[in-house]
Amino acid sequence: MSSAATTTVRPRPAVRVARLAVAAVLAAVGALAAPPAAAQAAANPYERGPAPTVALLEASRGPFATASQTVSSLSVTGFGGGVIYYPTSTSEGTFGAVAISPGYTAAWSSLSWLGPRIASHGFVVIGIETNSRLDQPDSRGRQLLAALDYLVERSTVRSRIDASRLAVAGHSMGGGGSLEAAISRPSLQAAVPLAPWNLDKTWSDLQVPTLIIGGESDSVAPVSSHSEPFYTSIPASAEKAYLELNGASHFFPQTVNTPTARQTVAWLKRFVDDDTRYEQFLCPGPSGSAIQEYRNTCPSA
Template sequence: MHQHPQQDLSTPVTGAGRRSPRRRTSRFTGLVAAVAAVLGLGTMTSPGAHAADNPYERGPAPTTSSIEALRGPYAVSQTSVSSLLVSGFGGGTIYYPTSTSDGTFGAVVISPGFTAYESSISWLGPRLASQGFVVFTIDTLTTVDQPDSRGRQLLAALDYLTERSSVRTRIDSSRLGVMGHSMGGGGTLEAAKTRPSLQAAIPLTPWNLDKTWPEVTTPTMIIGADGDTVAPVSSHSEPFYNSLPSSTDKAYLELNGATHFAPNTSNTTIAKYSISWLKRFIDNDTRYEQFLCPLPRPSLTIEEYRGNCPHTS
């Protein structure tokens, strides 16, 4: 999406021989600021005015380049969680914004796929965290856990993250999401079905024997791949998406020229739309709606994109 340059309205326009109205404008601006201060409002030109309307908004206004970048505006720290110290899942790594100056952040737990380990989805940790989220990439109890088990493990990891982890004070426990690859993607749907209070779900090339999800009310973006032979979109991602109720904010992104294992390596298209979805629904940040609606068109990396617009949550 092309970004149109904003007009700079702050520079006084003067004609030949005219005095600049800078002083008068300055006095007027000061008066507006004073009135706004009395009313407890920000001025219309204040960068924080929009943020004041949405206390969950984090980071500067997004651009296409900012959501496609390998790293966002936040420096990231990480901490390992031993499987010996937790129950209900297999431990993992927490990535989080280093600074606490912006307050709390929403959080996301990500599950790997069948026979896979945390390392297979670890690239998403710092990439998402640097945009303003606490991200927990986890190992599962065994590498062959099925989707229903992975769904329970995602929720157990969220509970650990918000209740017991060393970064729990950095998290707003009312703003949580889940993601997962393959079996973990199927588990993502299971978790969203079980816990409707989740704010966002992103199944990545998901696999599940259950093809219908009419109970899911969590805003859900399903990412499939046109070349997936493990969980073909025709028997997995597409029926999953089609079964989500029309009242649920939902999207279906099919990657072009990609396989089932696309989520296992750094992928700008997955990152770009995952960031936009998480920002839009975990942070309720409507500045990211522009990347989701109108629906993205097919491209070198997008085979197809479906969704309901405008989003309402």
């Protein structure tokens, strides 16, 4: 062994060529097995945050630190102001944005827990105040779109937003308004109506990926006459899902609700960020004692 350590043996040309050929093959196999990070990033430039887990989605906050700012009704047009929540770091790039409307007679404060929770997973969120607390769904839909326009055109956080990746959500008449907004602006990437209420039961023209979450015991917007027919009427080509919460009333979004947060974030990540890592939470979907029913079109990557 000692002589081998001090003696240099030059391989014959044929042996050297063979070794080089083997090394080239191994390098090629390695490249196929583990693509460079740059190539992986190029496959999905909108992917944000670490690989998702159930624990991450069910935690009170996601991986991004957030801040917030109040928007005065005097500084905007088309809606009544509200609160913006946003990730404090842009080291991973810009973010998709979501506008959320409260329900009939309600203020944004009734849903405010959703703002920082969604934002902490890598979104800019605006929880709106409506022009009037008595506004109907069609008006709330227009106000959601006005809020998105404000976010990307005039807000102080506009540089953090990718204007091509926008979504809407809302509770009750705000949920009905999110359906109206999705019909009016098919370029939206996602809609999440929560216990939605709307006199229109047919949404066959809707093409925006839509997650509807309803409460089994909702007596204000019963799922049998609101959430379920809404879901059924949306074409499968739009991508859709329906989650019904076991025993939940109409007001389940007004307190912290983990199944609602988990599915909402997973839906937004999958369709706003085009992040297929979250598909595992949509197919086959949630189960357990909190879930009464789950249906979906099971998107494919």
